[in-house]
Amino acid sequence: MAEVRDIEVVVFDVLGTLVDEPGGLRAAIREAVPASGDAAVDELLTLWQQHVETEQRRIAQGHRAYATTEIIDREAARRVAAHAGLADPAAVARLAAAGQRLPPWSDSVAGLERLARRFPVLGLSNAGRTALLRLNAHAGLRWHQVLSSEAVLAYKPAPEVYQLAIDAAGCPPERVLMVAAHAWDLRGAQAGGMRTAYAHRPVGDPPRSSDVFDWRFNGLDELVARLTAR
Structure with a gap:
């Protein structure tokens, strides 16, 4: 000790x-997809988090070359947007930068x-x-x-x-x-x-x-x- x-x-x-981090991402998802209820937002947050964890693990295991969190967050945002039916490029770009807010x-x-x-x-x-x-x-x-x-x-x-x-x-x-x-x-x-x-x-x-x-x-x-x- x-x-x-x-x-x-x-x-x-x-x-x-x-x-x-989860609270900030949840707020950004709710802003991007305002019609979503709490359960839907939580589902989208889980989708985001699972993508980040999976990709960082793949990098650690040597299955993917290193990529910054900005890149991985953009990927996560696109997955969330596709799942939620969000097509506005500006809204997706703002969502991708949620980890900076x-x-x-x-x-x-x-x-x-x-x-x-x-x-x-x-x-x-x-x-x-x-x-x-x-x-x-x-x-x-x-x-x-x-x-x-x-x-x-x-x-x-x-x-x-x-x-x-x-x-x-x-x-x-x-x-x-x-x-x-x-x-x-x-x-x-x-x-x-x-x-x-x-x-x-x-x-x-x-x-x-x-x-x-x-x-x-x-x-x-x-x-x-x-x-x-x-």
């Missing part, structure tokens, strides 16, 4: 951890600001560089540095993605804390020697009983209070 005094740099996952969780912006007064704070995301730039601006996320997995042409939990953050931190991995709402993400960071903190979000991937992370928090306020109480 890590001690707070051992942590030099804090790294955050972005999608799901600091921004509400995700809302932050209520504690994300202030929590990052508070934490950044005490630690170097990095973002580490599967979002492509361009999407990440626009997402950060839209959500009001402020970083000392933000890193995209596009730099290594891979997606988390590939080890080389976490190494990006370790290299940027410039200190041993056991002094770098990875914060995420996804247990699978933390397992990847843990395998690279990083310290880990699970931050609960309604849309995250909760830990299994077998997971042993350094900390578990109910949200960012609790995490920031613990890390700055020294």
Whole structure:
């Protein structure tokens, strides 16, 4: 178990951890297909998410060359549009950029600001560089540095993605804390020697009983209070 005094740099996952990805996509689908009821919107959201997960898995398995999230999101938007009967090119294009307009969780912006007064704070995301730039601006996320997995042409939990953050931190991995709402993400960071903190979000991937992370928090306020109480 890590001690707070051992942590030099804090790294955050972005999608799901600091921004509400499903909520933002659901709102964009509802905007694009306003006549759809809740069940239909949820079905279209599932179609989108399944496409993204499948394509990222194919890339990880070597069955597809690396493609950015912008490309995969455009594919997902076209699948959703075809399923919903949406034919307006402008509406489909706006839908394809939905991942760049995700809302932050209520504690994300202030929590990052508070934490950044005490630690170097990095973002580490599967979002492509361009999407990440626009997402950060839209959500009001402020970083000392933000890193995209596009730099290594891979997606988390590939080890080389976490190494990006370790290299940027410039200190041993056991002094770098990875914060995420996804247990699978933390397992990847843990395998690279990083310290880990699970931050609960309604849309995250909760830990299994077998997971042993350094900390578990109910949200960012609790995490920031613990890390700055020294």
